[in-house]
Amino acid sequence: MQYHTATSYENAVELAEAAQGTIRFLAGGTDVLVQLRAEIVTPDVLIDIKQIPGAADIQCLADGSWQIGAAVSGAQLDEHGTLKANWPGVVEAMNLIGSTQVQGRATLTGNLCNGSPAADSVPAMLAANASVTIIGPDGQRQVPVKDIPSGPGKTTLKSGEVIASVNLPAQSASGADAYLRFIPRTEMDIAVVGCAVSLELDGPKIAKARVAIGAVAPTVRLVESAAEGLIGSTLDDAALAALASAVRDACDPINDKRGTIEYRTHVAGVLAQRAAKIAYQRARSKS
Amino acid sequence: MSKIHVSTTVNGDEVEFLCDPRETLLDCLRDKLNLTGAKEGCGTGDCGACSVTLDDRLVCSCLVLGAEAEGKTVSTVEGMAEGESLHPLQQKFIEYAALQCGICTPGILVATKALLDKNPDPTESEVRYWLAGNLCRCTGYDKIIRAIMDTAADLREAS
Ligand SMILES: Cc1cc2nc3c(=O)[nH]c(=O)nc-3n(C[C@H](O)[C@H](O)[C@H](O)COP(=O)(O)OP(=O)(O)OC[C@H]3O[C@@H](n4cnc5c(N)ncnc54)[C@H](O)[C@@H]3O)c2cc1C
Ligand code: FES
Ligand code: FES
Numbered sequence: 001m002q003y004h005t006a007t008s009y010e011n012a013v014e015l016a017e018a019a020q021g022t023i024r025f026l027a028g029g030t031d032v033l034v035q036l037r038a039e040i041v042t043p044d045v046l047i048d049i050k051q052i053p054g055a056a057d058i059q060c061l062a063d064g065s066w067q068i069g070a071a072v073s074g075a076q077l078d079e080h081g082t083l084k085a086n087w088p089g090v091v092e093a094m095n096l097i098g099s100t101q102v103q104g105r106a107t108l109t110g111n112l113c114n115g116s117p118a119a120d121s122v123p124a125m126l127a128a129n130a131s132v133t134i135i136g137p138d139g140q141r142q143v144p145v146k147d148i149p150s151g152p153g154k155t156t157l158k159s160g161e162v163i164a165s166v167n168l169p170a171q172s173a174s175g176a177d178a179y180l181r182f183i184p185r186t187e188m189d190i191a192v193v194g195c196a197v198s199l200e201l202d203g204p205k206i207a208k209a210r211v212a213i214g215a216v217a218p219t220v221r222l223v224e225s226a227a228e229g230l231i232g233s234t235l236d237d238a239a240l241a242a243l244a245s246a247v248r249d250a251c252d253p254i255n256d257k258r259g260t261i262e263y264r265t266h267v268a269g270v271l272a273q274r275a276a277k278i279a280y281q282r283a284r285s286k287s
Numbered sequence: 288m289s290k291i292h293v294s295t296t297v298n299g300d301e302v303e304f305l306c307d308p309r310e311t312l313l314d315c316l317r318d319k320l321n322l323t324g325a326k327e328g329c330g331t332g333d334c335g336a337c338s339v340t341l342d343d344r345l346v347c348s349c350l351v352l353g354a355e356a357e358g359k360t361v362s363t364v365e366g367m368a369e370g371e372s373l374h375p376l377q378q379k380f381i382e383y384a385a386l387q388c389g390i391c392t393p394g395i396l397v398a399t400k401a402l403l404d405k406n407p408d409p410t411e412s413e414v415r416y417w418l419a420g421n422l423c424r425c426t427g428y429d430k431i432i433r434a435i436m437d438t439a440a441d442l443r444e445a446s
Contacts, residue, residue, distance in 0.1 A: 003291060003308035003354045026352075033350045034331050036309065046308065048355065075344065099420020100398065102332055104344040105351070187419035188333070 005048045009135040009164045012047050016160040017137055019045035025162055026050070027071055028105030030098065031114040049162065058083060064170030067133075070163050074103040087168055088282060089177030089196055089275075093124035096181060099188060108166045112145060115153045118191045118215035122149065124179040126212035126222050127196035130168050136161035149219035174207075175200040176282035178275045181214070182267050184258070191215040192259040195247070195271040197279045204234045204284070211243070211276075216253040216268050223250040226272065235280045243276055244269030295356040297322065298366030306353035313337045315353035316363060324364035324393040328422065335421035338394035339363045345401040347420075364393035367400065376400060376438050383434035387425035395421045399435050407443055411436060 002019075006012035016023050021044030024032050035041040049055055055071035058080055066083060074094045077083060084091045090108075097106050097120050111121045112132070125145040132148065134141050137160045145166070150156050157163070177198035183189035194214030200207050209227040214220045226246035233239035253264040290305040297320060304319040311330075316322045316339070328334035330349045337349040340362045367374040376396055379385070386392045395418065402409060402417045409417070414435050415428075423431065 001308045003352065005357075029352070029355075030332055030350055033311070033352070037311075037330050037349075046352075050355075073344070098332065099335065100401075100417050101335055101338055101345050101347040101420050102350075104341075104346045187416065 001043055002045045003048065004045065005051045008052055009049075009162055012049055012052070012162045013135055013137060013160050015045070015047050016162070019047075021045065023047065023159075025113075027107040027110040027113075028073060028102075029110075030102050030106045031110055047162075055164075066168040066170075068108060068166045068168070070107060070109040070165060072107060074106050075100075077108075078103070086171040087124075087128055087177060089179045089198065089279065090121065090124045090128050090130070090168065093179035093181075093194075093196060094121040096120045096179075109163045112148055112166070113155055113157065113163065115149055115151070115155050115219075116190075117149075117152055117217060117219055118194065119220065120179070120181055120191055120194055120214065122220040123194050123196035123212035123214040124177065125166065125168075126220060127179075127198040127210045128168055128177055129198070129210060130166055132166055133164045134161050135164050140164075142167070146222050151218050172200045172208075174202065174283055174287055176279050176286065178278035178282065180271045180275045180278070182271060190258070193253075193264050193267045193271055194220075195268060195275045197272065197275040199230070199276070199279045199283050201280075201283045201287070203287075206230045206233055206235065206239075206280070211247065211272060213247060213250060213268055213272070216251040216264050218252070221250055223247055226250065230276065235276060240273045240276065243272050247272040291354045293353055293357050295359055295361060297361045298363060304353070308352065308354055310353045311349050312339070312341075312351040312353050312356050312361070313348035315356070316348060316361070319353075322363050322365050325397075326390050326393060328390065328394075333420070333422070334391070334394075335398060335418075336391055336394045338397045338421065340397065340401055343401075343404075345398055362397070364396050367396060374400070375442060376403075376435070379434040379438040379441075380431075383430045383437070385426060385430040385434040391421060391423040391425075395423070395431060399438075403435075403439055403442065407439060407446070409439060 024043040026048040050071040055069040059067045111119045130145045179196040181191040181194040198210045209230040211226040229242035248269045251265040326336040328336035339348045
């Protein structure tokens with residue numbers, strides 16, 4: 001195995017293009033190193049992106065949108081008060097990953113690119129309508145996070161493409177998000193179900209909504225029908241019932257020791273309702 | 288296979304070593320620098336026995352490559368005592384018998400010191416959540432938590 005430290009994203013792309021065999025970019029390494037040590041994936045070439053200038057920076061742009069460098073750790077997100085106030089759901093989802101030690105390293109970008117259907121931060125990024133900036137052999141492109149996962153462990157990134165940042169839109173003055181997951185323990189476990197909800201209000205009424213679910217389908221999913229049922233409502237009982245049923249309809253989970261199909265589907269509806277209530281409460285308390 | 292030359296600072300000392308690109312920081316600390324305080328319990332980020340700080344950030348050294356330590360600052364349990372005098376956390380762990388086999392202890396000490404440096408007045412639940420990634424199969428955690436709460440109170444009084 002060769003280890004390179006990229007000096008820029010363009011340099012990372014050049015190194016990847018010149019490499020033979022299996023290539024992995026290295027952000028926090030909390031997936032890459034586990035897979036390396038378990039001999040699941042032994043890369044021939046590892047390209048560390050953490051030394052790239054700006055990779056570990058969180059920036060709020062002039063229009064209020066956020067640019068989160070590919071090497072920013074969960075701990076850095078947690079320590080950023082303004083970002084946390086803007087996108088509490090994205091930050092709480094990222095902070096659920098692993099332990100304090102894992103938080104010191106793990107990144108949003110790594111969580112997305114690892115391609116796990118149970119990745120905790122991905123539903124939150126989808127609900128927040130996040131995008132990623134990708135640098136590749138053909139230049140730069142901006143892609144919604146929604147279009148990155150393509151199957152368990154798979155993404156739509158092309159060979160040689162590296163993510164430079166995760167971009168979150170400016171949060172509306174009447175908007176907020178929330179993420180909840182279900183695990184049988186209180187810490188250090190993989191989501192049996194995850195659900196993120198992002199809302200924008202107009203007075204007490206929901207004007208815009210995005211709902212995303214994790215661990216209940218081959219990829220994290222955006223559930224547009226669930227969002228439609230919320231719009232125009234004040235999150236009353238009828239809206240909550242419609243939300244749960246739309247989310248359950250969108251589930252296509254596996255059956256395993258951690259949850260049966262029936263169980264995961266049921267819990268997804270419950271979590272969606274709870275996450276929607278938290279997001280609604282957070283948005284209401286801003287006005 | 289070509290080795291990588293790494294220069295880094297460990298517990299305040301500048302050190303250099305040669306490592307294979309696949310070797311972890313944990314392997315390098317133990318096998319090249321003879322710092323065997325950090326332990327390998329799992330090698331997959333689950334147990335925390337390998338906890339060290341890297342540029343003041345608590346990490347699992349089993350999930351960091353030796354090569355990634357280039358130009359950084361690493362602190363391990365060996366750096367906690369000042370000469371013969373133990374760090375207050377180390378003293379309290381002995382006083383409370385907060386260890387049995389001791390495998391988890393270096394990681395727990397390093398992790399706890401990182402917490403108290405950041406938050407000198409944590410609640411018991413903050414301590415328990417902070418240490419969720421430090422497993423102990425012997426003590427049942429209670430004595431560890433009590434030793435930590437007591438040290439934190441002493442340190443606050445002393446400062
Ligand atoms: C003990 C433990 C507990 C965990 N708990 C959870 C959990 O609760 N929930 C959860 O979702 N995950 C969990 N994980 C998995 C892991 O921590 C997360 O997926 C994490 O976000 C990965 O980020 P990373 O920066 O460490 O990624 P890395 O390991 O560096 O990379 C992951 C993947 O992304 C690719 N990649 C990295 N950077 C880029 C880039 N810039 N461009 C393109 N591709 C890139 C890598 O090549 C690799 O394929 C856990 C892991 C451990 C060890
Ligand atoms: S050995 Fe590193 S976490 Fe267990
Ligand atoms: S004292 Fe034995 S593992 Fe903690």
